[in-house]
Amino acid sequence: MSTGRGTIPEEIIESVLRQHDIVDTVSKHVHLTKQGKYLKGLCPFHSEKTPSFTVTPERQIFHCYGCGMGGNAIKFRMEIEGLSFPEAVRIMAEDANIPFKDAAGTDHTPRNPELDALLQAHEWSAKLYHFLLKNTEHGKPAMEYLKARGFTDKAIDQFQIGYAPARWDTLVQFLDKRSFDLGAMERGGLLASRQDGSGYVDRFRDRIIFPIHNRTGKVIAFAGRILGEGQPKYLNSPESKLFIKSRTLYNLHQAKSSIRKTGQIVLFEGYGDVISASEAGVHNGVATMGTALTESHAAILRNLADEVIVCYDGDNAGQAAALKSIPILEAAGFQVKISVLSEGLDPDEFIQKYGAERFIRQIIEGSVSSTKFRLINLKKNHIMLGAGEDAKVPFIKEAMEVIAPIESPTEREIYLKELSADLKVSFESLKQECNQFRTDLQKKQQDGDNNPKRWNNGRHKKGQAQAPVLLPAYHAAERRLLSFMLQDEEVAAYVNQHLGDSFNIEDYAAVAAYLYAYYAQGKSPDASRFISSLHDDRLEKTVSSIAMMETPQEWTVQELDDCIREIRKYPIRQEIEQKKEQMISAERAGDFMGAAQIASEIIALERQMNEK
Missing domain, CATH: 3.90.580.10 (Zinc finger, CHC2-type domain)
Known part of the structure; x- marks a missing residue:
């Protein structure tokens, strides 16, 4: 980040x-x-x-x-x-x-008065709509509709679902009585101007209201579903200073905690799907609210997890949208899986028809890799059953465009075997075709690392605890020295004078350089304050780890010198090891004079190391 x-x-x-x-x-x-x-x-x-x-x-x-x-x-x-x-x-x-x-x-002032007023108006409007749904005659038909759709009281409260009455001025009067600037409320998307310019009317009328929150949980917009007949069926607040669709994800404020714990995001198309899935036990769901997934959406989510399950509608439009989302998510560095919903159902409909347990087992846990999903969609575009051998050739060619670029030989083999069984075509012939495709692909590519996502191979997941290892002496010495330096400016001055930037570990050398600069500005020891002076995510983690060490407050010059000596010895040790390898090579080649010369260099290096 x-x-x-x-x-x-x-x-x-x-x-x-x-x-x-x-x-x-x-x-x-x-x-x-x-x-x-x-x-x-x-x-x-x-x-x-x-x-x-x-x-x-x-x-x-x-x-x-x-x-x-x-x-x-x-x-x-x-x-x-x-x-x-x-x-x-x-x-x-x-x-x-x-x-x-x-x-x-x-x-x-840190706050923008108009934005503050808009945020407060949205918060109060959400409470008003929620109250009208639960406690008035106006809200009864909406409540009956929600209950018929399977929404529980718990979900209605948790997602603050409300109802906007079929009147023109319910919200206008509510905001006007509380002295809000109605012009600002119109600019913020809560109200609409009358066509004749004589005033303002409610933007949402006779609609079930779903508040939309920002990442910190503040209401910034609304989504409304019409209760009776009419168009549009769904209506969102217009974009405003608070609400930008391309950067807003429904339910992110509530889903963050579950996303962090699971390392996984379930991406839906609409708020109804998110709510139904949450009721079914899927608490890490967010939605783009009918708008296309953007790079901004992907970047926001990438800060939270490594894996996304795209759970869009099962109809052609939903599956096409899922297909379009794959390159955006993969470019952001995600491992992508796709849920395959049968019978053209959307997630909410699937849950109502088959229940929560089957939804989690079949749709969430049974989601397929992006490669598998691409192949499923390719097959839909080709008439395979009852077709002759010639009809399989175009499909195989397109399938190779999906399978051949995969880096893992094992993964390629799995898909090729599935393809072989599905098409009743020899695995060996498919493998040969795939290898030829890869050869042609490599010829087209320029030299160098042609796969910008090569790192994204599943071995770099957040949350994978590393087994504790015994650090080499020089490594432990560098950490101990930095720990003392974080606690005491005098130590940093001593280390700067006697070691400078000669740390063997690059990140530790960078931390030391930042510490020298930090103290040079007259600042006192403070790990938290020092971390904020850094401009590198990795270095911040490094410093927090070192600052947690159980290093005594008291120190001696002898202890510092011992650490410095161990740090200075390491590059000499490395050089000695290299020389020993060179000497063995010389002896094997019969160059005994050369081997003897290298041996004398090793002795000199060992003497130098002992003098450190």
């Missing part, structure tokens, strides 16, 4: 960190239990049964020993809510009523 700081001044970042205690911030999402000077809980960023997520109040940081995620309170908000660094800081500053001073030095 990018951690670009934008134009937010450093003093604002520091104020935010002072006002937002790490324990208070994390406790809203994680149940923490005190263990000594630490607090522990189940990591919200990956699925685990034994707590490895650790918070240290003393240093105002968190770190998960399972998935490696770590940082300060700002970083936690970024990751848990899918926010950029500037978004997280601004939201946290607003929460703490911290005024901003922009890059030009101009003071301004």
Whole structure:
């Protein structure tokens, strides 16, 4: 995730960190239990049964020993809510009523008054619609419709479903009595202008209302389904300063926690599907609300998980939309699976017809790989049954375009065997065809790594805990030295003088360089504050891991020198090993003079190492 700081001044970042205690911030999402000077809980960023997520109040940081995620309170908000660094800081500053001073030095309040009024109006409108559905005669037909569709009271409350009466001015009067600027409400999508320009009318009338929330859970728009006959059947709020369709996903605010734990997103087309699926036990579902999936949608979701199950309608339009979503999601780095719904049903209809258990088993757990889905769709486009051998050839050619580019030989073989059995064509002939296609493909490609998604092979999933390993001496020494440096400016000055940037591990050398610069600006030791000065996600995790080490507050020059000596020895050890290999090669080649010369170089290096 990018951690670009934008134009937010450093003093604002520091104020935010002072006002937002790490324990208070994390406790809203994680149940923490005190263990000594630490607090522990189940990591919200990956699925685990034994707590490895650790918070240290003393240093105002968190770190998960399972998935490696770590940082300060700002970083936690970024990751848990899918926010950029500037978004997280601004939201946290607003929460703490911290005024901003922009890059030009101009003071301004952190909140935009018109946007604030719109947010408040949307929140109150959602409560009004929900009240009208549940407590008035106007809402009874809508409630009966929802109950007939299988919506429970729990779901109606959880998703704050409401009803807009078949009147022109219910919301107009409601907002006007509360002194909202009706012109601003029209610009924000809540109201519509009368055709003659004489005033305003309710945008939603005689519709079941589904509030749409942003990532932080604030209502920013509405979706309305007409109760009786009429067009349009579905109506969304127009785009506004609050609501941009290409960047908004229905239910993301509620689904985030489940998405983090499962490492998986279920992507639906509409809000009804999300709600029905949630009732069926699928809590990691979001929807694009009828609009096409965009790269912005994919980027927002990519911050939360590695895998997406696309669960669109089973009709031709839905399956075509699912097919179009694959390249967008794969380009974002997702592992993509597709649900195949039978009989042209949509997810909501499938659940009503066959029940929750079968939906989870057959549609969610039974989803197929994007390759398999492409092949299924190809087959639909070719008449296979009862056709002659010649009719199979075009299908095989198109199938090879899907199978041949796959990097894994095992995966290619699985699809080829399925194709062989399906078409009753020799596996060997299909394999030969596939190999020829790959050869032709490689000839067309330029030299170099032609697969931009080669890394996305399933071995780089978030949440996979690494087995503990015993670190080499130099590695442990570098971590220990950095741990002392994080706690004490004097240590950093000593290390800078006697070691500088000569750390063997590249990330540790970078952390050291940032620490030297940090202290040079006159700042005091503070792990949380230092993390916010970094501009690299990996380095933030590295520092949070090192800051969690049980390093004593007291140190001696002897201890620092021992660490520095071990660090300086490592490159010499490496050179000695290389020389030994060269000496063995020389001896095998009969070059005994050369071997003797290399042996003397090894002795000199060993002497040099012992003098360190």
